[in-house]
Each structure stands twice: as structure tokens, then as C-alpha cells.
Amino acid sequence: MGYFILVIAQTVALPLICGAWELAARGGDPVVVFGTWWVFWGVGTRLLVAGVAQVSGKGPTAAILGSTAPTIQEKQLTRELGTANIAMGIAGLLALVPGWAVPAGLAGGLFLLIAGAMHVPKKGKNAQESLATWTDLLVGVVVLVLAVHTLIGFLTR
DSSP, X not given: OHHHHHHHIIIIIHHHHHHHXXXXXXXXXXXXXXXXXXXXXXXXXXXXXXXXXXXXXXXSHHHHTTOSSOOHHHHHHHHHHHHHHHHHHHHHHGGGSTTOHHHHHHHHHHHHHHHHHHHTTOTTOOHHHHHHHHHHHHHHHHHHHHHHHHHHHHHTO
16 A cells, blocks of 8 residues: 555655645746656656665565566566666756756656556556556656757747
């Protein structure tokens, strides 16, 4: 149950709450404000937490690979994915630095979008995998919208 609460908080509730609070308090471009918070929470904290779980061996990644008892190679692959997630997560946390949301979130956002898209056709997903699939897609799409919005704004100045 904790996994579901954490993922929904990181990918839906907290970006919406923080974005709404910032818009009410300071105003701004809603796409940039919400996009920044989605990068911070959905890429930053989400991938950092996932990466720490993967590197520590506590996450579900090896089980998703189909192993009840992961092989040495599966453990190594999980740890390497975990280090990549930690790096992208730390980068995503930099979204709160003014002007850094797109560069900080683009790699992680695209990773989540592609990973989510690759998981959509998988048959027999459990509830955790289904939640991860759809929230990966959500975060990836939001980051992509933020990047395109920022690029259009830059090109039309």
C-alpha cells in the first residue's frame, strides 16, 4: 500500500498541490509552474527513491524481470539501472533552480515516457506495474509538454 501512496503522491498529488500553491502565491505561466513541479516530484524524487531501492536490492525491479531468486546478472542490471535512476533523480531535483526545469528533467522525463510506452502492451501486469506504467506516461508527457512549450517560447521571442 505504501508504494501506491508514494507513487501517486510523487506523480499526481504533490505536483498539483505545489503548482497550485505557487500559482496562487506568485502567479506565472501555468505550464512552466506545473511542469517544474512535475519535474521536481515526478522525475526528481520518484527516480531518486526508485534508484535507492534498486541499488539497495529492496525494490521490485528484479521481480519484474521475472525472478523469484534474481541471478547475479539480474542483480547487476538492477543496480546499474538504480544508479542511472539516482543520477536522473538528482538532476530532476534541480528543477527548482530558475531556468533549469527542462534540462534537469528532460532525460528522466523521456526515460519515463519511453519506459511507460514499452510497458503498455505487456500482458499480466500486477497492480504496481500498472500504476508505474501509467504514472511514467503521465510524468513523461508533462515533461515533454514543458520542453515543447519552453522551446516554442524561446523560438518566438
